[in-house]
Amino acid sequence: MTNPIQFLRTVLTVDAVTCLAMGALLVAAAGPLAGLLDLPAALLFEAGLLLFPSAGFMLWAARHTDRLEWPVRAVAWLNLGWTAASFAVIALLMPGLLGTAFIVVQALAVAGLAALEFHGLSLFRRAFA
Structure with missing residues (x-):
């Protein structure tokens, strides 16, 4: 049987690392990505900034999974909220094909x-x- 504590720590750590990577990409390249994805640079930049504290919380949760369930549950629900917000961005802003694909792929990964x-x-x- 899989050790649930180690499993959760691994998943939360992967989640945090991907948040940091995506956050860095969105913050550092918001301008060029905006033109490529047909999305507002400010939206990309601010979404990237939001990912840094999220990653910090995920890393904190990974260290406390042996005692606390609520941080893991909070991360999972926040991920579902991010996924829903991603699809709302598509519906509201109607980016081009590449922007839509970018949003869908990252939303499905987060889900x-x-x-x-x-x-x-x-x-x-x-x-x-």
Whole structure:
């Protein structure tokens, strides 16, 4: 059986690292990406900034999964919120094909991480119930 604590720590760490990478990309290249993706540079820049504290919280949660469930649950729900907001951006701003593809791919990746986090929580509950 998979160790649920190690599983959650790994998923949360991957989530945090991808947040940091995406945040760095969006902050550093908001201008060039805006033209390429047909999205406002300010939206990309601010979304990137938002990812840094999110990654910090994920890393903190990864260190506390052995005692606390709520941070993992919060990360998973925030990931689902990010996914929903991503699709709202498509509906509201109607970017071109490349911008839509960029948003869809990252939204599905974030939703996948949320699914893994919820799965890890169910493993955790079964192991320590």
